[in-house]
Amino acid sequence: MPPHQQPRGAGAPPQRGRGGRGGRGGARGGSAQPAHQAPPSHISTVGVRRPDYGSSGRPVTINVNSFKAEVPDGSIYHYDGVISTEKNFPLQMNMRIIKALQDHVAPNIFADTRVVFDGRKNLFAPVELKLGGPSREFDVTLSAAPSNPDRPPRIYKVRLAYAAKINTEILHRFIAGQQSQDNTVSTALMALNVVIRMEPSQRFPTKGRSFFTSDGARPIGAGLVLWRGYFQSIRPAMGRMLINVDISTGVMYQSGRLIDVCMSFLGINNPNMLTATMPDRQRLALGRFISGVRVHTRAAAQVAAGAAGDQGTPRVIRKLSTQGANQVTFVLRGGQIKTVAQYFQETSGRPLQFPGLLCVEVGQGALIPLELCAVLPGQLVRKEIPEDKKTQLVEFATMRPKERLESIKKGLQVLAYGQSEYVRKFGLTVDPTLLTTQARVLNAPTLQYGSTGNPRAATVSPRNGSWNMADKRFFRTTEIKAWVFIIFESMNRFGDQVAQTVATDFVKGIRTTGIIVVDPNPIVRRVNGQGDIPRDLQAAGAECFAKKKVAPTLFVVVLPEGGNDIYTIVKHWGDVSRGVATQCLKSRKCTGAKIQFWANVALKINVKLGGINVIPDPSQVGILSDPHNPTVVMGADVMHPGAGTTGRPSFAAVVSSVDSYAAKYVADQCVQASRQELITDLKEMSVYLLGKYISYREHVEKVQPSLRAPKRLIFYRDGVSEGQFQQVLDQELPLIKAACRELKINPTITLVVVGKRHHVRLFPTNERDADRSGNLPAGTVVDRDIGHPTEFDFYLQSHGGLLGTSRPAHYSVLYDENHLTADTMQALSFALCHVYAGSTRSVSIPAPVYYADTVCARAKIHFDPTSRQEWSDSGATDVSENLEAFKNRYLPLHADQRSRMYFSVRVSCFIVSDATDSRS
Incomplete structure (x- = not known):
């Protein structure tokens, strides 16, 4: 457990803390208090305790896409639900088994209740189950399975074991700021999230916390269809529990004849091109695309007659054959050799319509002709979609604020919390009224350009996140x-x-x-x-x-x-x-x-080429311009390989300001293990970048020796989830400190996580408070009602709206030796959103974070583009060998570029809006 926190003040030790959340809608004692009160001293946190609430800016009333939830007094019973199999089943299969257990196998045990299951191991009940002991094992069969006289129904062993009893009082105390985050609170929150998603998970295709419907589905070619979805998550806030509901987008496989799906993927209209004569490159790409897809199979006679027939159990495609059905052979039990086409003709009494087409391999090696397969609807694509389809994805996902808000309200009806037997059994109630809260619109920082002889031309005051460079140098x-x-x-x-x-x-x-x-x-x-x-x-x-x-x-x-x-x-x-x-x-x-x-x-x-475009007016951002306390600002991010990609590494990037205005940056990057979020080489990268800061101050700005090293270090970290906050503090923060020790400097450090991949959206309640896009204006900040019950966080929408609904960034302060107030932290972050060099618009997250993201995205240029092996698997059998192969091929930046902002790109592709929801 982290150490208990002490009250903030001069000479207070560094503060840590940030945890998960828990809560109760309309907590005891009412909503969050208007004046900040520090939580009791015995309450521990993972991130920094909230020092105060911000007060700067113009007040504005807003709506948030969240709804109050009431958690009743009582208990939640936690059980381990273990399904004994030789392999891991998909979540939906596990859910079917547990449902059969409740409905058919042991209805007496579940007669007065309904349990909820996360699809893996955790099972929760609102009352104690009468298992006759701490655990019990059941034999479960699925009645929906087709009968086979030669093979009895499969039996699944399910073992339920009592794990814990959770009193919901801990959630009430947590949202009231009187309870520390611990495993019990986290488990209780997990239970509530499983409760609200149990009903829709049985009716809709599911991905994480999103559920998708075919209403308004849009085919986009290449065998893909876009579906609308609804995201939901129960989250603790200040004095209340909230359910966050949002719109999401799912990419599905086109349903129907597998032949049609294959032709759509390849962009052809002649099925006779799906033969062994097709180019290897196309065949391999098609095989990768359809692998893992579930299909129904039909007899040739049913296909010819257009009948559905008894489709039986869905089969999962493993791979695509290299020969047509009239070429590939197999040996029957009697030793007879037949082609696949001959076999299906004899068993169905009709020849295949396309005997030369390839087959798919399913199950334990069975080969089925393409024409006998039909793709089931509602299957999510879990692979990276083609680049040329991403524009259509963005267009489909983009919704203006009014339209999005109406869809969210419709989603509340689809999710139908009041009609869910699971929600009712657990006593959870949801207020269908959209949450209203107070926000503030911060004043934009004045920006300073070069001198032209006209003092007025040297400065500019942004309006709603944009400004004009006319007559500026x-x-x-x-x-x-x-x-x-x-x-x-x-x-x-x-x-x-x-x-x-x-x-x-x-x-x-x-x-x-x-x-x-x-x-x-x-x-x-x-x-x-x-x-x-x-x-x-x-x-x-x-x-x-x-x-x-x-x-x-x-x-x-x-x-x-x-x-x-x-x-x-x-x-x-x-x-x-x-x-x-x-x-x-x-x-x-x-x-x-x-x-x-x-x-x-x-x-x-x-x-x-080494210049500086614009700086925030030093008189308005004191933490950056204090000559006696030079401040370095750093940003870090990690980019992982695309969905469904194996054998490729992750790339980490760290950037650092080098000048006195936090406007000029240098970068360093590295290759690390695939999908590892924590930055392995952070110490070495920090040593290099902080050395660049000191060198620039000495040789370019020519400051006196005592002021060359930073006295303050503000570190913005992108990409980590709340569950990784403690790891960042335990593993990355010590590396930053170790870098400082190696350089013999001792800056006070503030570590802030900037979150983009969340579903909180802010909407104006009055059209007069909206900008031309219908969004709230740049500078809208919220640190009440929807924030963490005890810890230092806030939402800042720092950019003006363009298309769709703007997404605010979520800032969580994990560590703070600088004792920053809410106003100071918010103003600093907003100012840094105005110094992105490639734009005359404020951006959605601080410039150093964007730069780190850009450097990660440009990792491909470090591999020799004339070699075709840089993105292929190296052939190494060991993961560490594969990583080492990538590191060897990753060429460093040229020495002449290391002090330049070579990574400056257009900003239009970085505006954060609802268009990127499909990644969530």
């Missing part, structure tokens, strides 16, 4: 001594005259921002995207040096549509091989572009 500009213009687009789409105009407009546009272009005439080269791109780039640079007598500072590259592979090669060459800045443009975007387009391009170029 970057805070610290850079110089382009010579540059190269590379064109990959074809001549008929991007002719010489267009190229000349684009080059001229480029120079004219970026000069308006203060960037100095010494020689406006570039070396122009047209390059074949199918050729040796690195060689051609190198030749263009050599030509520039020969003619201009100076090495090129920048390569501007025009890409054709669909030029992602070229982009990767260019970035690898520039960032890893040669150490030169590259700026890629899409041909259709830059042709005829206006001056504002080039100003936006300049945002990225300036920082890639």
Whole structure:
């Protein structure tokens, strides 16, 4: 257990704490108190105790997509439910077994109650079960299984064992701030979540805490269909228990004939192309796509007649055959050899319609022709979906606030808590009234640009998360001594005259921002995207040096549509091989572009060459600008391989500010074990980055020796779940401290987790409080009612709405030696959302977190793009060997790029809205 916390104040020790949640709707004594009161001293936490509530900003009344839940006084009985099998069954199969146990095998034991089951091991009951002892074993058969005279029904052994009795009083105390987070509280919360999802899990396809319906389903091709879903989660808050209900999106396999699904995936309309003559690449891709899919099988005669017939038990596809049904053979029990096509013709009395088509292997090696299989509806795709389908996914998931709110209310009717026998038996009641609470809209920080002789032009005050750079110069500009213009687009789409105009407009546009272009005439080269791109780039640079007598500072590259592979090669060459800045443009975007387009391009170029675009006004963010207490801001993130991907590592990135304004950043990254969230090399990365901060302060800002090292360190951590908070404190925080000790510095540390993957949404109650998109304005912050009962957290919607419903970021302060107040922490985080270099809009999470996310996403450029093995399994049989192989192929950043913001990209792809719900 973490140590008990002491009251905050001068000289108080570092504070830790943050735990899970528990609660009761309308807790005893009413709702959360308006004035902050610290919890009793005996209450321990995982993260920092809430120091106070924020008071800055304009008050506004909002709705939250949560509903009050009332947990009655009483007990919850916890049992271990073990299903003895030789393999792990899917959750739905386990649920069927437990349901059969209640309904048919032991109805007397469950006559007065209904138990709920999480599908794995945990079973909960509102009353004690009469097992006749601490445990009991049952034999369960599934009545729905088809009868077979040669094989008796399968018997499943189910053992129930008493585990614990949980008094709901602990939840009441927890949400009132009078109970520490412990295993009992966590188990009670898990029980309530199992209660509310038990009913819908038996009626709808399920993924985590989301349930999906076919209403409004949209086919998108490639064998995929999008379904609407409803997310629900019961969560503790201040003085109340809440059920969070939201909209989610599920990607399903297209149902119906397997032949049709296969043709849709491959984009073909002739079933006779699904034969052994199809290219290996297509066959392997199709095999990966349909593996794991459940199908019904029908006899050939039923298929010919269009009848459904007795479809029997669903079969799971293991793989795709390499030969057609009329080619692949097997041996019958009598030793006779037949083809699959012959076998099905003889057993059904009819020949196959498509005997040359491939087969699928199911069960223990049985081969079934494609035409005899039908895909069951409602099967979630648990693999990464194709890149070209993600746009349609985003469009489907995007809903404006009003539309989303109406769908949430409809979802409450679908979830029907009042009609669930499980919810009723546990005595849980849900108020269908949407939660209303008070929020505040923070004042945006004034931003400071470079001097132009006009004092008014040097500053800007953002309005609803955006501002205009007209008449502005970057805070610290850079110089382009010579540059190269590379064109990959074809001549008929991007002719010489267009190229000349684009080059001229480029120079004219970026000069308006203060960037100095010494020689406006570039070396122009047209390059074949199918050729040796690195060689051609190198030749263009050599030509520039020969003619201009100076090495090129920048390569501007025009890409054709669909030029992602070229982009990767260019970035690898520039960032890893040669150490030169590259700026890629899409041909259709830059042709005829206006001056504002080039100003936006300049945002990225300036920082890639070492400049600083904008800083928050030092007078408004005191924690950053205090000259006696220099502050370094860091951000960290980890990116994991896509769903269904095996053999690939995770990538970790840490970025750090180096200047006095927390506007200029450097990055470090590493390869680590697949799906490991904690950063293994955090100490070494922190040593390197903090050394960069000290060096920049010494050599660039030239501050006195006593002020070169940071006195304060603010560390924003992205990506970790609440269940991993204690691990971050136990494993990552010591590595940061160890890095400081190695450098012989001793900054006071604040560690904050920034959460994006949650389902809390904020809605204006009055249209006058909304921006043009219907969302609440940038700067909306909530730290009452929906926050943790005792710990320091808040929700901040820091960006203006664009499309869909904006998603606030959730900030949880895990560790704080700087004793920051709520107002200070909120203002700092909001200010850092305004210094993202690639945008003139505030972004949804602090810039250092975004940069870390970007560096992770760019990990692919560190592998040699001319080698096709970097994303394939290495062939190693040991996981550690596989990781080592990836580490060996992961090439470091070029030394000339390590002090630059090479990772600056467009911000449009980073606006956090409801469009990313499908990942949850």
